[in-house]
Amino acid sequence: MKFEKRENGHYVLDVQGYVCPHPQIYTKKALSKVQSGDVVEVIFDNPSSGESIAAMCETTGDEIINRKQEGGQFTWDIEKA
């Protein structure tokens, strides 16, 4: 698992290779730490985690502003509400 700051207000959370519940828990913790308006780019390859992350954002109001899928790898940009 890697979490790094790419630039001001843009962070990358790489949880490739992780199964449930790691990706959704790490995403929740990352979003709870960054500021409102910041974007966390989450990279994961466990499809079921995507369902949980999407539902979590629906509840919290955080917005998934970009979704990309390539060869079983998902990259989602989530903007914190």
Add this chain to the structure above:
Amino acid sequence: MSTTALDMATTDSSAKVEDDIRKKRLWAYGIAAFFAFISIATYLYSEYYIYLSVYLWFGFIYGMCLQYGRFCFSSAFRDLFAVGVPRMAVGIMIATVLFAVVSAFVTSTGLSTFHAAPTSIHALIAGTIFGIGMVFAGGCASGSLYKTGEGNMSALLVVLSISVTQALFADVAGWSNALVPESWHASAVAKGLPEVINAGDGWVDQYLAGYVWNQPVLTFATLLGMVDKSIAGSFIGNTLVGVVIPAALLLVVVYVGWSRRAFLKKRIKEKGKTTFQDELAGYWAMITANKRTAIAGLLLGIFCGLQMLVTQGLRVKFGIQNAGTLLERIGFDYGISVNGTVFDPGYWYVTTQEAQWVGWVFNKMGANNMDNIYFGYVNGIPNPAINPADWMSLALIGGAAVMALLHNEFKFKKPTLELAVWALIGGALMGIGSRLGLGCNVGAFFVRVAQGDTSGWLFGLGMIGGAYIGVKVFNWWTERRMAKEFASCDI
């Protein structure tokens, strides 16, 4: 890079992606064709193989449904406690209610293959151990199978861990006898089981014959004074009272605890106030929030009921009570229990066939593991190649792989050391929980609850408690890992 070079690079990249998708589709068709070939070739050899093919194709459908709906029982309460997401709790309740309704039809026609299990505190304890294990492992018993089909090798490790732990646990004897209460020992010996089983030796044997078998077998229908196989018993007792009402109430708890606040907040923003109708709308919105999960739950419920009907129909056609008789007719008598039976539930099940194939391997390596109740008296350890329930599990992995390949979601993933450790510990706990509870999230919870068996809800309550404990441990672990990452980013 010039615009032309960029265009060419983009074209090359999309051609590669398209080629990758095309190859995955071919693999998907190849897997489906392989299972079709197995079914046709074995049927041409002997019509009795159609019995095994029924297991195979229902397993295939379960795999497709599980992958499509990302349907994992472990995420039901784990995701509620960990990230506040109710989608899977809803999906499971939908599947259970549908399964219960279809089962009520099957049961009232006298074609059910289900037998209720004893109810006591053991189901709660077993569910708790299983629940902790499935959170650690990252998937329940069925979830780990379908994730293996997605190319997830951590999930395969979980399956291996469940399998080996069960095979060892079921046969543990010697030192474990010291942990057996005298009353269990006396009761197990008094059952008068065949001498080759030696029921007075081995912890699990004495737990089963000396304790579990002495507990009452209860269904909601019998508790209400009805007969299980009657229309009133199956529809009102076991389905309405035993499943629909508790499931609806459980979802009310989930709605109030995790979904209501966010929904009403949105409504207040839109309308300024909320009414009781908004509460109902919120409850319904929670149920329909994730269509994939809801559709998968609906299909699983229907097909699980149909499997019982089709299997029982074939039993009547072939004049058998158990697949052990069929295997002997085909010419296989190795690994059949002293009762002439093999594991043949006639419905969706996961863990026992996993224990069996490892038990078969151990037996081939020289272990004397047919002297216990689990293998020797009830389930046997037939060759995995002709074990009906193994056909179901292998096809489940295949069905999930087909669905993942068709949707470009298949990815071969090797486990890291961290995930391997979680997988082995979680799998071992699930293996022990399964044997104590006489089943897993499918056999001990999903199937039993849907048939009105009270022990199913006890196992389920245990799983909820176990998920809570598991999430607490997981939160502690991930907090430590995340703190280091946050520190390196100065946040």
